[in-house]
Amino acid sequence: MIRIVVIIALTFSLSSCSNKSDSILAVFKATDEGLIQSNSVISNSNTIIYHALDEKILKPQSAHQASVWQPKAILIKEKSAAIIRYLDSLIVVLKKVANLRLENMREVYNEEDVDAASRLFINNNTGDKLFEQLLKYKKDILAVDPELNKVFGSNSIIISREFEQSGAKQKDFTKTFFDGVQAVAAVAMLRKLENNVRVLENKFVTFCFNKIGSTDGEGFYTRIEPILALSSSYVKAGDKIEMYAGIGSFSLATKPVVYIGGKVIKPNDNGVVVYKFRALGKVGKNNLPVKIEFTLPNGKREFLDMKAEYTVAE
Template sequence: MNRNLLAFAVAILLLTACRQQENAGQLRSINQCLQHSNVVMQMDIKLYDEAIVEKLKDPLTHGNAEIWGPRVAMIKKRVDSITGLIENLKIDLLKQSDSLRKANAPIVEQLYDINGKGNELVNKLAVFKESIPAIFRVNDFFDQPYLITDLKRDLGLILDSIPLLLGYRDSLSAAQRSIYKKKWMEESFAGNNSLLTMMQLNKIENEVLVTERSLVSYFFSKMPDVVTCGLRRQPHPFAIINSSYVKSGQTVEITAGITQIVASCQPKITINGKEIKVNSEDAAVYSFRAIGKPGKHKIPVLIDFYRSDGEQLRMTKNIEYIIAEK
């Protein structure tokens, strides 16, 4: 968690420093950092989701998982709606800007128009933040006053620590909320070129994911820890691509590996028919140039490994990407 937040903080500081300089190389590097941070965050959240599913299956942990799991599901529903919108905005931006080669794109103006896509985005963010107290459902524990006290305290701490819509509170009047949203859209998108707009969308997505992880990890901590270690030590395979919408000739990377890796896993990772050795970070990285006709393409990934109980497993996955129209 700390490493992800540090990467996020560094990226924002660099964004502030570079914005006026318009150094495209630096900005693209920062954008890639944000994209990588988002992927890592999503992988970590997925592990929590998988562990909760296992807890629901286990009679020893089912009770607590049944209490706190639905709260995690509510968070996921809100976040999926937001990230889905952001991904669609990024795809539209790439199409309209010729994969960020054009400085201007019509969608940029829509993002700071009070009646445009930016308004839809900030409204979703606001609804998510406003719903956090309701997701806690403190009153469910009316017969446990000490727990209610703890939950109210922790809720306040979480709301103060998350980066989502800083300064936006339930206590704001309708007029104040309207002013806040308009100012947020202008500060986030007004005057941006295509590259800066993409960075802002990735930054906003990062803020949403940091918020999601903070909430999910908190509710997960309310489930018994005695079984958690065993679940978290089990290896989980993953395979991700650094960009799913690329231009012809662009270099693309696929990263695959196993979380919670130990020597007994004995992983064998094959990407696009080629066995790839894991690096010092226990991940296999496969680079290639996106060559072919515009449209959807697939790269097959196979991960063979052993669980801690000795069972041999295989994960197969087709990584999809789209080559943009010229």
């Protein structure tokens, strides 16, 4: 009777371990499938942003700002694509180490293999190399522009928040995530790292896109300048003076061309034309013709003809 109890208990114990192992395996497989879908969605979102950036650089009203931020986004795209290719190659190698093969026209591998990840990431020092590549990627994309580092420098997660905040070192990376884990768990971890990369890429290129702005919002008007003008700078005691004060938005994105007295005067870095001249001409009222050519939001070139009047005193 005792033997029967022991046998039953042992059989139940093995069955429980098997069920638990199967359950864990199913969780990792589901996680991997979910990450594949998530990565696909984020990738599609990034593609839409890149297309929108390409359109921005072709439109006259946004071309100036886009010429600054679109190349930065493309650089982020290239660096992200490189690290993702590396992660994908590791997934393929890991599956091969875990006996990747074709069964019924489907690729399968020994998902429960607990030695494959160790052989790849520990014995071949691949874990150390991966750790270095991840940190380099994060450093490189933060260095694309100082504003990116300012906004995202302290909250950009490339491995995991807990791991990075703990101050863990390179040797801890492989031991924590790849030492003695099932092959399917290691694959899921690599897929999660890819997910982290795609999330960072999405955040960064969205930031670049928003810096361009719309034609009637942030990014279209590139500089804000105070405007202060007096109706006259030469008066007698008791004369009335009119003052004009306010804030003006000046834009290089409209590609302004300013002609004063028939000469093209280039705007400064703030998009403002400053022109100094001597008051020549006969005593009394005089004027100086001013013509401004600029681009409307619809891309059409527009012209304004004005006259700057001034009076020469006796």
